[in-house]
Amino acid sequence: MGRIQLDHLTKRFGETVAVEDVTLDTEDGEFLILVGPSGCGKSTTLRMIAGLERPTDGNLYIDGDHMNYRVPQNRDIAMVFQDYALYPHMTVRENIRFGLEEEAGYTAAEMDEQVEATAADLGIVDLLDRKPGELSGGQQQRVALGRAIVRDPEVFLMDEPLANLDAKLRSQMRTELQQLQADLDVTTVYVTHNQTEAMTMGDRLAVLNDGRLQQVGEPLTLYHEPANQFVAGFIGEPMMNFLHGHADDETFTGSGLEYPLDDRLADAVGDTDELVLGVRPEAIDVRRADEATGEREPGPHEFRMQVAVSETHGDQNVVSMTVDDEETDHDALRAVTDGMHVVTQGDSVVVTIDPETVHVFDGETGETLCNRLLETDPELAAVSSN
Amino acid sequence: MSQSTSRSPIDVESLVENFNYRRVGKYALVVLFLGFFLVPLETGIMTALKTNSAIARSLPFAPPAGEGFTLTNLEYAFSQLTNSFVNSLLMAVPATLLNVLLASMAAYGLTMVSWRGQIAVFALFLVGVFVPYQAVLVPLSQFWNNMFPLARMLEPLFAAIPFLQGGHSRLVPLTITHVAYGIPICTVLFRSYYKSLPNSLVEAAKIDGASITKIYRRIVLPLSLPMFGVVFIYQFTQIYNEFLFSFTLITGSNHPAAPVTLILPAIGSSTEGIDFGIRMSAAFLAALPTIILYVAFAEQFAKGLRTESG
Numbered sequence: 001m002g003r004i005q006l007d008h009l010t011k012r013f014g015e016t017v018a019v020e021d022v023t024l025d026t027e028d029g030e031f032l033i034l035v036g037p038s039g040c041g042k043s044t045t046l047r048m049i050a051g052l053e054r055p056t057d058g059n060l061y062i063d064g065d066h067m068n069y070r071v072p073q074n075r076d077i078a079m080v081f082q083d084y085a086l087y088p089h090m091t092v093r094e095n096i097r098f099g100l101e102e103e104a105g106y107t108a109a110e111m112d113e114q115v116e117a118t119a120a121d122l123g124i125v126d127l128l129d130r131k132p133g134e135l136s137g138g139q140q141q142r143v144a145l146g147r148a149i150v151r152d153p154e155v156f157l158m159d160e161p162l163a164n165l166d167a168k169l170r171s172q173m174r175t176e177l178q179q180l181q182a183d184l185d186v187t188t189v190y191v192t193h194n195q196t197e198a199m200t201m202g203d204r205l206a207v208l209n210d211g212r213l214q215q216v217g218e219p220l221t222l223y224h225e226p227a228n229q230f231v232a233g234f235i236g237e238p239m240m241n242f243l244h245g246h247a248d249d250e251t252f253t254g255s256g257l258e259y260p261l262d263d264r265l266a267d268a269v270g271d272t273d274e275l276v277l278g279v280r281p282e283a284i285d286v287r288r289a290d291e292a293t294g295e296r297e298p299g300p301h302e303f304r305m306q307v308a309v310s311e312t313h314g315d316q317n318v319v320s321m322t323v324d325d326e327e328t329d330h331d332a333l334r335a336v337t338d339g340m341h342v343v344t345q346g347d348s349v350v351v352t353i354d355p356e357t358v359h360v361f362d363g364e365t366g367e368t369l370c371n372r373l374l375e376t377d378p379e380l381a382a383v384s385s386n
Numbered sequence: 387m388s389q390s391t392s393r394s395p396i397d398v399e400s401l402v403e404n405f406n407y408r409r410v411g412k413y414a415l416v417v418l419f420l421g422f423f424l425v426p427l428e429t430g431i432m433t434a435l436k437t438n439s440a441i442a443r444s445l446p447f448a449p450p451a452g453e454g455f456t457l458t459n460l461e462y463a464f465s466q467l468t469n470s471f472v473n474s475l476l477m478a479v480p481a482t483l484l485n486v487l488l489a490s491m492a493a494y495g496l497t498m499v500s501w502r503g504q505i506a507v508f509a510l511f512l513v514g515v516f517v518p519y520q521a522v523l524v525p526l527s528q529f530w531n532n533m534f535p536l537a538r539m540l541e542p543l544f545a546a547i548p549f550l551q552g553g554h555s556r557l558v559p560l561t562i563t564h565v566a567y568g569i570p571i572c573t574v575l576f577r578s579y580y581k582s583l584p585n586s587l588v589e590a591a592k593i594d595g596a597s598i599t600k601i602y603r604r605i606v607l608p609l610s611l612p613m614f615g616v617v618f619i620y621q622f623t624q625i626y627n628e629f630l631f632s633f634t635l636i637t638g639s640n641h642p643a644a645p646v647t648l649i650l651p652a653i654g655s656s657t658e659g660i661d662f663g664i665r666m667s668a669a670f671l672a673a674l675p676t677i678i679l680y681v682a683f684a685e686q687f688a689k690g691l692r693t694e695s696g
Contacts, residue, residue, distance in 0.1 A: 050593060051592075051593075052589050052593075072592040072593045073592055073595045077593060081586045083586055087604075089609055102597075103595065
């Protein structure tokens with residue numbers, strides 16, 4: 001039950017292509033996250049699964065049944081909307097009960113019982129006789145969830161359900177939603193533009209950009225082995241550093257930077273001329289210049305830089321740096337350092353980038369040429385880089 | 387001396403400071419318009435309450451004094467209008483209710499349900515708004531008298547109803563005509579309101595498994611109650627005050643089914659001239675139902691207008 005298959009799904013609105021050729025398969029009971037920047041087609045994809053939009057091309061199956069022409073009423077799905085879409089003239093009880101009324105095989109008493117049980121699960125029994133307008137955002141959110149789960153559908157669809165909550169409530173609801181999904185074991189498709197939500201909640205993520213599916217995989221796979229530069233930049237906070245440049249004689253030349261490519265990287269680069277090097281901020285080692293090398297010349301993978309901004313987060317510091325003797329005004333690199341390791345603005349630092357941590361992307365297509373090596377499982381990285 | 391003036395309760399200085407010609411102009415204009423709208427009304431009420439000789443002797447807008455005051459005008463006008471009040475309400479209330487309900491359904495179907503060709507159908511509704519009544523009078527009377535004489539068919543039925551006569555059956559085609567001609571404008575009004583409702587409510591109901599009719603009954607209809615108030619008041623006033631269709635389909639003031647608008651032009655005029663007291667009394671009595679409606683629904687009216695624009 002509840003297996004969703006998208007087969008070359010395409011949606012066009014007039015001339016605009018909202019979703020292009022998306023093929024995707026969920027497993028039963030999976031928590032799949034559609035993630036991407038605004039306008040990437042993730043909501044349209046979800047609305048096609050819901051039946052609120054009709055696909056222009058391609059096929060959609062839920063549980064093996066062809067769904068393209070089936071109205072939402074007959075799809076056995078439940079959806080949580082970003083604005084919750086609670087019926088303002090009904091009480092919470094009536095809101096939750098509304099969907100049950102159409103399900104076959106319930107007596108009125110059973111329906112009431114079901115509503116009470118769901119409300120108890122979500123801790124909203126006290127609110128049952130209030131109207132949505134009298135509830136806080138978090139309470140409305142719970143009612144919307146209650147309305148979805150009371151019907152025990154094959155599939156849950158959630159369209160940015162946490163977007164309207166404040167930060168604290170959001171992280172709390174995040175955990176609760178995960179718990180709930182695990183308990184119910186119902187296939188869930190969850191749309192968000194927030195990569196933290198995506199990383200923390202999903203069994204798998206599907207990253208979309210410009211209507212195209214970029215990559216599908218488990219959160220850590222996407223983090224360590226992005227299929228292209230877009231995924232690499234989208235997943236991870238702060239964002240991966242990208243250095244644009246050329247490859248000459250096993251050396252990468254960017255603006256104010258020269259980085260020798262070791263054998264692994266050089267092999268992957270091959271004949272490609274335009275390159276983008278990607279390094280995660282947390283993979284960059286930053287030391288104050290006087291501590292690091294003293295008067296010694298920096299090694300091949302070390303650079304002298306100047307701290308432009310240092311953001312303190314407590315557990316970590318995010319340091320933006322510019323190339324030392326360079327007139328460029330943009331920050332060359334961002335690094336994450338340990339919370340106790342404080343550098344201040346204007347400090348001279350030595351930056352070390354381990355070649356094992358470097359991703360290489362094709363400068364023109366954005367395709368990944370080579371991903372970083374993982375200490376835990378170097379074989380996996382080696383496989384994916386081929 | 388100077389001390390006592392500065393302590394006077396009226397702050398003359400600030401009054402002078404606030405004085406400017408723009409303000410004076412503004413207030414003068416307000417007073418002018420207030421007079422422009424209120425004096426005729428006041429004159430009408432005063433005239434209704436005066437005897438004929440008092441009307442002739444006193445200023446039109448002066449209140450009746452002593453001997454000049456009378457209620458006979460009102461009593462007479464009321465006795466003349468009683469029947470036509472019943473006729474008017476018998477026609478206008480069902481016509482308005484049907485009209486508003488059908489228009490809201492049409493607007494729902496044209497706005498919140500998507501189907502092929504709905505723009506073309508909506509265009510027809512828009513055209514309907516602009517059809518002048520005068521242009522359809524002849525076909526209308528042809529249709530109801532020759533092609534489909536519904537009034538004649540229903541005459542025996544109406545004759546059997548107590549307090550009514552067979553002639554009252556003419557109110558039925560009149561009612562239907564009003565419903566038909568009122569739907570376009572009411573549909574446009576409802577449509578603009580439905581456009582402003584969040585789409586996700588209907589979508590949520592669809593996903594909850596509700597059919598198109600259930601969505602209308604349980605979600606859209608309850609949510610459009612404020613708009614119902616607005617459109618009901620508007621349309622009731624239109625139908626109640628309408629003259630041409632009544633004149634065409636019921637023909638004369640001495641017909642038993644004549645509504646208020648047919649009686650009004652004839653009342654108070656005789657060979658001796660026009661009795662202004664009776665005319666004014668009749669006019670105010672005739673306006674009473676719509677005024678009551680506005681007062682009763684004022685709150686909902688304001689709410690509906692607010693939600694429509696907001």
